[in-house]
Amino acid sequence: MSFKPFARLLLLGSVPLAAACGGGEAEKPAAAPATQAPAAAPAASAGSASIAGKVSFDGAVPAAEKVKLSADPKCAEMHKGGLERQTVHVKDGGLADVLVYVKSGANGSYPAPAEDVLLDQHGCDYTPHMVAMVAGQKLKIRNSDDTLHNIHPRPQINAEFNVGQPRKGMESEKSFDKAEMLIPVGCDVHPWMRAYITVLSNPFFAVTGEDGTFTIKGLPAGEYEVEAVHGKLGKDKAVAGKITVKDGEAAKLDLTLKG
Amino acid sequence: MSVHSGADPRPQAQGPSRSFDRWRHRFSVLMVGATLFLIFAGGLVTSTGSGLAVPDWPLSYGMLMPPMVGGIFYEHGHRMVATGVGFLTLVFAFWTARRETRPGVRRLAWAALGIVIAQGVLGGITVRFFLPPAVSIAHACLAQTFFCVLIALSYGLSREWLGAPATNSDTTGVRGAALAATLVVWLQLLVGATMRHLHAGLAIPDFPLAFGQLVPSFTSTAIAVHFGHRVGAVLVLACLLRLLVAAQRSRDRSLARMGVLALGLALVQVALGAATILTAKAVVPTTFHVATGAAVLGTCWLTTLRAWRRLRPGPAMTRPVASVAGAASTA
Numbered sequence: 001m002s003f004k005p006f007a008r009l010l011l012l013g014s015v016p017l018a019a020a021c022g023g024g025e026a027e028k029p030a031a032a033p034a035t036q037a038p039a040a041a042p043a044a045s046a047g048s049a050s051i052a053g054k055v056s057f058d059g060a061v062p063a064a065e066k067v068k069l070s071a072d073p074k075c076a077e078m079h080k081g082g083l084e085r086q087t088v089h090v091k092d093g094g095l096a097d098v099l100v101y102v103k104s105g106a107n108g109s110y111p112a113p114a115e116d117v118l119l120d121q122h123g124c125d126y127t128p129h130m131v132a133m134v135a136g137q138k139l140k141i142r143n144s145d146d147t148l149h150n151i152h153p154r155p156q157i158n159a160e161f162n163v164g165q166p167r168k169g170m171e172s173e174k175s176f177d178k179a180e181m182l183i184p185v186g187c188d189v190h191p192w193m194r195a196y197i198t199v200l201s202n203p204f205f206a207v208t209g210e211d212g213t214f215t216i217k218g219l220p221a222g223e224y225e226v227e228a229v230h231g232k233l234g235k236d237k238a239v240a241g242k243i244t245v246k247d248g249e250a251a252k253l254d255l256t257l258k259g
Numbered sequence: 260m261s262v263h264s265g266a267d268p269r270p271q272a273q274g275p276s277r278s279f280d281r282w283r284h285r286f287s288v289l290m291v292g293a294t295l296f297l298i299f300a301g302g303l304v305t306s307t308g309s310g311l312a313v314p315d316w317p318l319s320y321g322m323l324m325p326p327m328v329g330g331i332f333y334e335h336g337h338r339m340v341a342t343g344v345g346f347l348t349l350v351f352a353f354w355t356a357r358r359e360t361r362p363g364v365r366r367l368a369w370a371a372l373g374i375v376i377a378q379g380v381l382g383g384i385t386v387r388f389f390l391p392p393a394v395s396i397a398h399a400c401l402a403q404t405f406f407c408v409l410i411a412l413s414y415g416l417s418r419e420w421l422g423a424p425a426t427n428s429d430t431t432g433v434r435g436a437a438l439a440a441t442l443v444v445w446l447q448l449l450v451g452a453t454m455r456h457l458h459a460g461l462a463i464p465d466f467p468l469a470f471g472q473l474v475p476s477f478t479s480t481a482i483a484v485h486f487g488h489r490v491g492a493v494l495v496l497a498c499l500l501r502l503l504v505a506a507q508r509s510r511d512r513s514l515a516r517m518g519v520l521a522l523g524l525a526l527v528q529v530a531l532g533a534a535t536i537l538t539a540k541a542v543v544p545t546t547f548h549v550a551t552g553a554a555v556l557g558t559c560w561l562t563t564l565r566a567w568r569r570l571r572p573g574p575a576m577t578r579p580v581a582s583v584a585g586a587a588s589t590a
């Protein structure tokens with residue numbers, strides 16, 4: 001018995017690997033072509049109407065999750081009394097971190113606003129938990145912690161990225177070219193960290209505050225379908241309402257999300 | 260195997276190359292152990308979902324040594340153990356190139372070095388491209404193949420391989436049974452890695468039944484792959500049972516022990532697989548399931564090598580040779 005046959009068998013064993021490996025790259029989604037043409041798009045005139053209201057929550061609030069901070073002593077130091085994550089945040093019946101946006105009725109081309117949207121990492125958590133922005137707008141990601149984070153959104157339509165911010169005060173600028181609902185963004189160092197980024201095609205949106213209230217400003221007169229969506233509850237639980245606004249009018253719209 | 264048809268089938272051991280190299284053999288055994296641990300460490304990365312906790316490669320957050328917090332502990336820890344194994348393989352390849360006179364062994368040692376480098380690059384690709392399943396699966400399977408290469412090298416340096424040539428014939432089919440078991444286990448690992456990296460480990464949530472049935476309806480790829488892995492487990496057990504029976508009947512006590520070890524490990528592996536499902540992929544059973552899978556493959560492969568070394572081809576295989584020998588004796 002010589003060594004050769006065994007060596008050959010082992011080499012044979014790596015053939016399917018080579019095949020599997022070759023197929024790997026083809027699966028990556030091609031880089032999204034830029035659909036935004038800011039220079040050419042005629043800016044739709046900003047209106048003077050607004051929609052304000054409250055998003056209520058109807059259902060049992062899930063128990064808060066206790067976060068295992070021991071994985072990173074720096075995070076544990078920032079939360080001496082421990083950290084509990086409540087992804088469904090209800091106060092006086094109002095649900096926080098709900099994106100309320102014009103789903104249909106805003107027919108125009110809206111260039112990305114010049115100002116950046118900030119996603120901050122602070123206390124080993126994200127601020128805010130619901131980020132909303134217009135396609136093509138700049139997203140500034142900041143690390144305000146004395147520990148490292150990686151920022152890893154998992155979009156379905158836009159291009160995926162994963163960047164590291166090892167030092168406090170670091171900032172990165174990113175953007176998403178295409179409209180996409182609820183892109184989960186997380187940190188693989190601290191698996192409890194979770195936020196959602198929604199990329200919209202118009203600037204008519206607001207995110208509810210602690211008490212569930214919101215105000216969408218600068219709407220032109222018209223008839224709109226307005227939808228409320230919460231990251232944790234997901235797209236399936238989104239609720240929409242129809243509303244007509246006139247110039248200068250402050251309309252009222254209350255919505256209820258069911259748990 | 261026409262080489263064996265002569266009166267003295269084996270060339271005599273020639274020169275110092277055939278003498279036992281104690282330290283190089285020990286070093287190779289260390290490499291086998293280190294690689295099993297490396298497979299465990301790599302399994303931990305996937306089990307804890309830390310594969311992207313370090314977004315860059317080959318550096319980690321631009322550093323050689325990032326703080327080992329959270330998911331970085333698993334991902335960077337895996338990179339460190341892998342670097343260690345790579346370094347051992349480098350040392351071994353050069354050591355073997357200097358000391359070894361068998362060209363096959365020298366070539367296999369260089370191949371091991373090539374594989375460990377390719378494996379590192381695959382790891383880098385999977386990080387850079389956010390864990391595409393095909394690359395992760397290839398990374399997992401190449402790890403197991405590397406493990407087998409090291410076992411072959413180590414056995415090639417052992418006293419048993421270098422010792423007296425085989426005199427007993429394989430009358431019970433141990434050689435074939437061991438080889439078949441190795442191939443089936445390797446394929447089972449391929450299916451297992453596919454299931455793991457398609458996140459199909461819980462596609463069938465119950466065990467031993469599948470959705471309360473013996474055979475579920477294949478409504479998704481995930482269910483099909485998951486069920487394939489369960490069918491694979493049954494095939495592996497059947498192969499190992501056949502190997503055990505053949506090894507016991509062969510009256511070769513070493514091979515009989517290998518057969519018991521292989522089947523025993525496979526039973527542990529089935530229990531770990533069940534635990535993986537019933538605990539909804541808890542980190543500990545899931546990762547031990549990966550490492551034990553490697554151990555089953557390694558045991559089958561070593562049994563194959565030993566059977567082919569310790570036993571001459573059995574009656575079925577040597578029939579033409581025997582008739583030639585018979586003709587020669589009557590002449």
Ligand SMILES: [Cu+2]
Nearest residue numbers: 149187189190
């Ligand atoms: Cu983090």
